[in-house]
Amino acid sequence: MNWLTNFVRPRISAWVKKDVPQNLWVKCPGCEAQIHHRELEENLQVCPHCGHHMRIDAAKRLALMFDEGRYDEVELPDVPQDPLKFRDLKRYSDRLKAAQASSGRKDAMIVARGTIKGTHAIVAAFDFSFMGGSMGTAVGEALVTAAKLAVMQECPLVVVPASGGARMQESILSLMQMPRTTIAVEMVKDKRLPYIVVLTDPTTGGVTASFAMLGDIHIAESGAMIGFAGARVIEETIREKLPEGFQRAEYLREHGMVDIVTTRHELPTVLGRLLDLLMRQRPPAEVVQLSTDKAARKAKPAG
Incomplete structure (x- = not known):
């Protein structure tokens, strides 16, 4: 039995897997760039390289x-x-x-x-x-x-x-x-x-x-x-x-x-x-009284 392969290596692998989070990097569907999940989250799920908007x-x-x-x-x-x-x-x-x-x-x-x-x-x-x-x-x-x-x-x-x-x-x-x-x-x-x-x-x-x-x-x-x-x-x-x-x-x-x-x-x-x-609630326009006097609508004579 090889104790390095059968005992030590599985223990190291298990320890590493526990401490490394999954999905650290996300592949952009637009430009295929690898983006760190934290950077993507801070950028509202928008690719910083090509501007692709993810869902x-x-x-x-x-x-x-x-x-x-x-x-x-x-x-x-x-x-x-x-x-x-x-x-x-x-x-x-x-x-x-x-x-x-x-x-x-x-x-x-x-x-x-x-x-x-x-x-x-x-x-x-x-x-x-x-x-x-x-x-x-x-x-x-x-x-x-x-x-x-x-x-x-x-x-x-x-x-x-x-x-x-x-x-x-x-x-x-x-x-x-x-x-x-x-x-x-x-x-x-x-x-x-x-x-x-x-x-x-x-x-x-x-x-x-x-x-x-x-x-x-x-x-x-x-x-x-x-x-x-x-x-x-x-x-x-x-x-x-x-x-x-x-x-x-x-x-x-x-x-x-x-x-x-x-x-x-x-x-x-x-x-x-x-x-x-x-x-927006705008103020009402000023009410202007229109004259009904026909004479008032006639043009004034020059001079």
């Missing part, structure tokens, strides 16, 4: 958007779990339990209230890590709740989608959330309150086909993928090669689908400026 969870996004990272999370109504008793490779109920256990949340949307650069606002943000941010009845109920709260408190509604689209495990119930969320948005607009959408990577499918593209103003994070179907599906359907950067935020801005493209660092400032302009 962040809903809680971090809300902390970034609200003043001093403070906000109150709104309690959302409960919805039936697995109403269709759906099963593919796994039971839908099991998938839900796994997603809830890993995220610590009921579903893929968080609704919060607070101030953005001093302006009170309601924000509904998707969490892509929860089943790809897919939209089911819980997400639909969350958005309706956010719209009602915005109307009740007479403040803007900001929605931050990050979704792969409708949740297939809920079938027609998921598709019904498209008109339902559209009506919820119209409730806000009928009260002449701002409805702003912050498009992030990715925003696709039934979310894009409903409330995500109904904003009064559309802001997009740099490089975000925004569309309905995937680029490969579109190319196979139309049998043509798509332009470079198709479905990216910058391409959509050039073609009128997005109003503003900004970086994650500048997003709170841009959003705060817009909310201030849209919600």
Whole structure:
């Protein structure tokens, strides 16, 4: 028996593995640079080399958007779990339990209230890590709740989608959330309150086909993928090669689908400026009494 190989080396390896944290370095999907996790965290999950915006969870996004990272999370109504008793490779109920256990949340949307650069606002943000941010009845109920709260408190509604689209495990119930969320948005607009959408990577499918593209103003994070179907599906359907950067935020801005493209660092400032302009209470204009005397309207004779 070789005691160095069989006894000493395993002990040293075990000791080293305990003291070395995992995932110290992250590979950027854009430029493939290796970035230390602490540097990436300090830079808001944006690559310092190429500016690629990596995905962040809903809680971090809300902390970034609200003043001093403070906000109150709104309690959302409960919805039936697995109403269709759906099963593919796994039971839908099991998938839900796994997603809830890993995220610590009921579903893929968080609704919060607070101030953005001093302006009170309601924000509904998707969490892509929860089943790809897919939209089911819980997400639909969350958005309706956010719209009602915005109307009740007479403040803007900001929605931050990050979704792969409708949740297939809920079938027609998921598709019904498209008109339902559209009506919820119209409730806000009928009260002449701002409805702003912050498009992030990715925003696709039934979310894009409903409330995500109904904003009064559309802001997009740099490089975000925004569309309905995937680029490969579109190319196979139309049998043509798509332009470079198709479905990216910058391409959509050039073609009128997005109003503003900004970086994650500048997003709170841009959003705060817009909310201030849209919600600022200006003093009424001075009332000028118009004369009804016809003679007064005649031009005075020269001299």
